[in-house]
Amino acid sequence: MGRRGYLPKFRRKVLDLLKAGRATTELAHDLDISTQTIYTWRRQDRIDRGLEPGLTSGEKAEPAVARRRIAELETELQATRRAIELIRQAAPPEDDVKPSR
Incomplete structure (x- = not known):
């Protein structure tokens, strides 16, 4: 190799x-x-x-940079979705919340 x-x-x-x-x-x-x-x-x-x-070297590098950035954004989105899911599981539904007096 x-x-x-x-x-x-x-x-x-x-x-x-x-x-x-x-x-x-x-x-x-x-x-x-x-x-x-x-x-x-x-x-x-x-x-x-x-x-x-x-394609020049710079033109060849652009798609690779874009793919790396897309992967980063997908990872961030996945983490955000997971955080939202955890918050929903931890917080009671709004129907069960009683107004305070």
Whole structure:
């Protein structure tokens, strides 16, 4: 299983080495990463610079951020619903409440 989550600084250095003329297979071997990873980074870099069509890194990140926020809101809603349920169980129904004199 490969390593996930390379730092942007590391990715940038790999791309700089590619631009400087190093071979993809050589870099992959020396840095112990797959050639496919390097190809993917290179393609995404070209998209980000507007040289190829596709979703930019920022555009790809937006749905992930939205999904995380939706999950947070669903968790909050579930907690609120549970709190309301507990309050209803603890409080007597309004019909049983007698007005105070």
